[in-house]
Amino acid sequence: MFHAQIPFDRIPHQFKSGLLCRSSQSEKDGLKKADADPSVKAVMICGENGKFSAGADIRGFSSPKRHGVALSPIVSLIESSEKPVVAAIEGVALGGGLEVALGCHYRVAHAKARMGLPEVTIGLLPGAEGTQRLPRLIGVPAALDMITTGKHIPATEALKLGLVDEIVEENTIEAAIRLANKVIGQPLEPRRLSLKPVPKLPNMEAFLREALVKVKRQARGCLAPELCVQAVRAATERPFAEGVRRERELFGLLLSSGQAQALQYAFFAERAVRRWAAPGGASWSSAAPQPVRKAAVIGLGTMGRGIVTSLVKANIPVVALEQDLEYLNKGRKAVMLLLEREAMKMEGGAQTLDFHNPARLQFTVDFDLLCDVDLVIEAVFENMALKKEIFHKLSKICKPGALLCTNTSALNIDEIASATNRPQQVIGTHFFSPAHVMRLLEIIYGRHTSPTAIATAMQLAKALKKVGVVVGNCFGFVGNRMMFPYVQQAVFLLEEGSRPEAVDQVLEDFGFKIGPFRMSDLAGLDVGWRSRKEQGLTGPSLAAGTPARQRHGQRYSPLPDLLCEQGRFGQKTGKGWYQYERAGGRTATPDPWLHDFLSQYRDTHGIQSRFIDQEEILERCLFSLINEGFAILAEGIASGPEHLDVIYINGYGWPKHRGGPMFYASTVGLPRVLAKLQKYSEAHPDVPGLRPNAFLKKLVAVRSPPLKEWMSYLSHQSPKL
């Protein structure tokens, strides 16, 4: 028996699909030798360290020294072997790793193994004949599902699909050797996938057409899913060799599309932000988290109920607290509904949700029940006085080591911490709505927050299967602070002549899940209105004689306030920037009332309406957001552009195939972003958000270095870092 080892470890190789890295030549030679050696009767291919293979080294695809990756010939070599080749799949078999396994004549998997073709998630398609072999093995519908979503499937599902021949609970390698011994001498032709026909469907053409429509709708401009469908279509229409040629052609298109680079950047950025750093040199490498064995959530409104659901899903016992019994009952019902839905989704899976057990989930109005929790997440109304009152109470009731977290969207963490006797244990954990769905957790350290508190919040993010991003404290933190100028531009564009549906369309065509006005209607216009009233920008506390369209010498648009005064809060009232079929309705339609209202508003304020083209809409909204990003970096609120990009992709619906706002700026070109901001700023001198940030100017002055070098051009590190 000859064993060809597929290395895995930390993927330091140019090509990681096994066989073709470090010792690729020797493994290729090994296979040839095994074929030629009459004493070898069968071959077993396995991975190192309990992992089959995670596929190609993703960094290799954007490396200037990219070598022609010759995985296909290896897969063909395996398949054409005259001796049975069995794959022993442990851990993961992903991408090129699974393609290698598809070249084998038999596949044995450990019950805990996962398999998938995730290339689509990094902007590519399986490029080592996977799009041609997989449909031949498991049929077009299942193959298309795996290839266009990139999902990892567990071994049990792989067995049902026929992707593997056997699953084992114990030693996979021994099982693979047993199988290899059993099949020695049996004909191999029927096991060579390239020789098999693709199983027919009665309605193949219609099926593929519908699949294309579906993936295009979901892809929001991302090319890879569509090209995956085209590659699978080729498998159904052409002989194997021609299908492979088509796969290669489509792979080349994706590789040079720019989207693959953006998605691969996003893959590494998400991993890079785990290595957080904070003031005083504290970092991920030195700080250790505290265990969270029990948590509490205060306030069961929109956010609190999602946060409770998230904690229960992560198997963390929760005490859920409300201000009175009426709110408590409302909150309990909402939480139970969410958990029941989540349990339905998990049905049949290995996991179950134990939420009827009061030891796992307890509802109360009694603060004293928080005395033994390890962590509290406050999610009450966005009101500083209320938050301080709650934190003061918590610091008296909670045990000394308990971490006190606030879900505030924008308020000052230090001021909240000042109400406690333990500011080092106060931290912002900013969830995004719906909190049990959205992946982002913005983690905000205050002046006194300890490294242990940061490490614990990051650990919590991981336990909740979220992406934690550590940032500094400022109004709106990173995400909302960058959002303010974006939304402001969108409203200014309406004043100047545009319409909500035109602005939304441009940004949705760019790839945002939802444009700013649809988003505002969904979140509720009253939320921002309340905040502006608290800031004294509108409402009774506004000084008499303040010009309608100016605040503190800067341009201000009262349009959202005027809509709120009309009771137009968005979806919840059936009217906002759009009209809806009813209060609580979800279908937005352009509203003639709003159009008339905008015309009257322009007349009242003597604004000459003009046609605003798509380019201006896009640039003013996006470049003002990006400009704020440069200010955030310069102030040391975030440690690098990757942080901003991960926040936008995971919390704000930024299209991942455009890599996040800062990556996008680097692809547009910093000189162009600067020139456009200068132009718009000259036209609107009273809008600070359009005034190019000094850090952006500096980067352009030093000839726009690559994004990963930006931070080295900050002459002084801000006290925040």
Ligand SMILES: CCCCCCCCCCCCC[C@H](O)CC(=O)SCCNC(=O)CCNC(=O)[C@H](O)C(C)(C)COP(=O)(O)OP(=O)(O)OC[C@H]1O[C@@H](n2cnc3c(N)ncnc32)[C@H](O)[C@@H]1OP(=O)(O)O
């Ligand atoms: C111009 C014409 C050209 C025509 C050419 C035509 C021929 C082309 C032939 C091409 C052949 C293509 C072959 C194949 O189809 C392509 C591929 O295989 S692409 C890769 C597919 N694989 C993946 O996408 C897997 C990605 N990884 C993961 O999903 C996860 O990392 C994991 C493997 C499930 C492990 O998850 P975790 O345990 O949570 O660990 P981490 O995620 O933190 O990862 C640990 C560490 O490893 C790094 N890493 C993981 N996978 C890869 C990888 N594939 N490449 C590089 N690096 C990887 C990860 O970044 C972490 O390191 P850190 O960033 O923290 O330093």
Ligand SMILES: NC(=O)c1ccc[n+]([C@@H]2O[C@H](COP(=O)([O-])OP(=O)(O)OC[C@H]3O[C@@H](n4cnc5c(N)ncnc54)[C@H](O)[C@@H]3O)[C@@H](O)[C@H]2O)c1
């Ligand atoms: N809604 C969002 O999209 C969103 C997103 C991120 C962050 N946030 C932030 O999360 C927090 C909560 O927002 P929300 O939208 O869930 O608000 P919400 O109005 O829906 O819910 C707040 C809840 O807090 C409860 N509450 C008020 N005072 C309390 C007290 N003394 N004790 C216990 N409970 C009390 C209320 O009864 C209410 O149920 C705010 O700080 C908000 O800025 C909101």
